[in-house]
Amino acid sequence: MxxxxxxxxxxxxxxxxxxxxxxxxxxxxxxxxxxxxxxxxxxxxxxxxxxxGKDDVVFTDHEQLLEELRDFLARPHANPWAAVCEASVRVFTHFAADPELARRRYGVVREVPALREREIITVFRYERLFDEYLREALPGIDPLDAVGYAALVTAVHNHVLRQLLRGPKRVPVAALRRALDDAMRRFGVLDDAEPADDDVVVAVFPKRMPRAEIARRLGEQLD
Missing domain, CATH: 1.10.10.60 (Homeodomain-like)
Structure with missing residues (x-):
């Protein structure tokens, strides 16, 4: 040894x-x-x-990933909403790199109630990390927008990841990116096009777009 x-x-x-x-x-x-x-x-x-311990060996990847995501989100990001999605992609990419190992872990967790409970807590830790990051990155954000977006991204990620874990088919990271783009679009924070550079700017935003995001985008253009 x-x-x-x-x-x-x-x-x-x-x-x-x-x-x-x-x-x-x-x-x-x-x-x-x-x-x-x-x-x-x-x-x-x-x-x-x-x-x-035995529980910890099952979830050791998540502990490392959470630490990596904290470091990633601590960096400057032009679009905090997109940064949360990119953090989600990093998690998916990690498990998709060795799908057989990920599927074996998934099977073990499903069979042990104590592990399922810890998995629920682990998922919430990701969601809380995203929520706290948005509140810090977007001062004045409505707490409901922060927690709602964090929950949405986490749920979308878990849905696509389960497709990978429950079957032998390959699920590319592009599938998650498309789903996250749709989630951003539904939340009203997807940058579909670059704004024009002009002296006069007429801004139109979806009603569902959080006020903190409207303020961020207007601030970028005024700067």
């Missing part, structure tokens, strides 16, 4: 894969940490140091 080797992302993925394989074949409750460590070729102490 090599504790040093397990520090690499590929090695962590190997541990996750070994754990999910055991969970799928012999059951979550029937699988011990010792069995996972042995199957993955790491020590028991290394497993606990890197993952914490």
């Amino acid at each position: 090599s504790d040093v080797a397990t520090s690499a992302p590929a090695a962590r993925t190997a541990v996750v894969a070994a754990a999910l394989e055991l969970f799928a074949t012999q059951g979550f409750d029937q699988t011990s940490v010792e069995q996972i460590a042995q199957a993955a070729g790491v020590s028991r102490s290394t497993f606990f140091r890197q993952f914490g």
Whole structure:
């Protein structure tokens, strides 16, 4: 066993894969940490140091993704609404890169009530992250617009991701982008065309567009 080797992302993925394989074949409750460590070729102490427990090894990707999205959203973004969608795409791209592993994880979570409950909490963490980001990026935004948009993007993402997880067919990231564009259009925040550069600007906005977004767009043009 090599504790040093397990520090690499590929090695962590190997541990996750070994754990999910055991969970799928012999059951979550029937699988011990010792069995996972042995199957993955790491020590028991290394497993606990890197993952914490059996539940954590199932959701370790989400913990890493949430941290990456916090860093991504902390950067400047010209369109905060689009930034939330791009964050969603990053999550989908991660799981679509290894669909078989993602499907195995999905199957395990569906069979274990405690894991399903944690999955619900994890989904809410993404939604809350998007909500908090919009409130910070768009001062004065109506809280209902922020939470509503965060919930919409999260729901659209989960719907497309489930299409990938529930069947053998490949679901391209373009499918999610199209769905998110439609969600932005329905919310009234999709930039369908570049505004004209002129001395006089006549602005027409959908009634459903949040006031904070109207103010942001007008501010951009006036600047």
